[in-house]
Amino acid sequence: MTYTTLAVVGVLAALAIDRWAARTRLTSTRDWWGAYAIIVFFQLLTNGWLTGRRIVRYDPGAILGEDRISLLGNWRILYAPVEDLLFGFGLVLTSCVAWTWLGRRSEEQP
């Protein structure tokens, strides 16, 4: 499987956990989207550092873009493959869902 496929699966899995498994429904709250807006801005900056400096490099066969590391375009945003945005979305959402879910559980059984 390519990074592109896995990244889409990652987003769908994170959404499914939020909506149906943990039932935290953070993706229905302005709080979470507000936090994500801030996080994604800094993700673009820090990911730009990792990818623009070539600290991490990608197999062009596993991503939508080509080997060319462009600032914008070629399926890259601030040097990072667009797949990284999906990966980040999944990781950030899963983290906040786990945190919220664990908080609710401890409230239920003090």
Added chain:
Amino acid sequence: MSLPHWAYVAMLAFCLAGTLPLVPAFRLSVLRQPRRLLLTIALAGTPFVLWDLYATRAGHWWFDEAQTLPWRIAGLPLEEIGFFVVIPLVSVLTFEAVKVARRRQREDAR
């Protein structure tokens, strides 16, 4: 170790430097709940570490040895493991700070 070896560490330090001040600024209780925080990191970080292990073995991405520290865990740079601790932490801190900020905003509006 020369300066470039610290390039990935620098990115993680930047993430922490930007979010840890949110704890005193918004009086967040996140760090006073170590059990909930560690479980969050374990629940959210583990599947993404497994994805990372698969992706590096499949050759989807790889790391520049000149810009990472020499230590490796299961073939991953130590920083990459650190990434899956730091990102859940900064996500939760940002999310909690936004929740406090928005609650204050609503109270002020009343």
